[in-house]
Amino acid sequence: MHSLNSVEKDQTEKLFENDNGDERKILTDLGYSEKAIYYYLEKPYMGTLPDADQVSEMLGTCGDTLKIFLKIDHNTIKDIRYQVLGCPGAISAAMAAVDLVKGKNLEYARKIDDNDVFNQLEDVPAKKHHCIQLAVKALHKAIDEYKNGNGRLKNMECRPVCSAPGDCCKNKEFNFNALTAQDAK
């Protein structure tokens, strides 16, 4: 497993200072890298962009939902947020995808694939790779819809179909039972 650089390590250690360690241990035992755990716990790009130029949504076969907000200027992704109603794999993958495409042009971002996101995460359990695919598909869909001029989804709220009810964009409280059930998928 690739080691964290010093900045990431500092951030991670700071993040976990007040953590009781249980959550980190569970995720580590499941096979998440420190970097993936950092993305999951910190959720640096979780939320919405009120002035987004494109809002798109992707529903996974697992029932989890990713909504993506793009702020685009001169063919460049100026800002990006995800709302994720899903598992730690989907959340960490979405956050990692943002770090890969923010500030990049649309053509570059459209070429980001599952391997790129996996490499950014460094490691997640094999059974969570489909969650990476979901985050990437959502990104591709948003770019395609922006280019096709499909516009914004209107009046979209978080759906009441969350397979990990303690683990969503509106509630950062972690639900160990939800994690265990979710990761067993």
Ligand code: FES
């Ligand atoms: Fe559905 Fe991870 S995105 S289980």
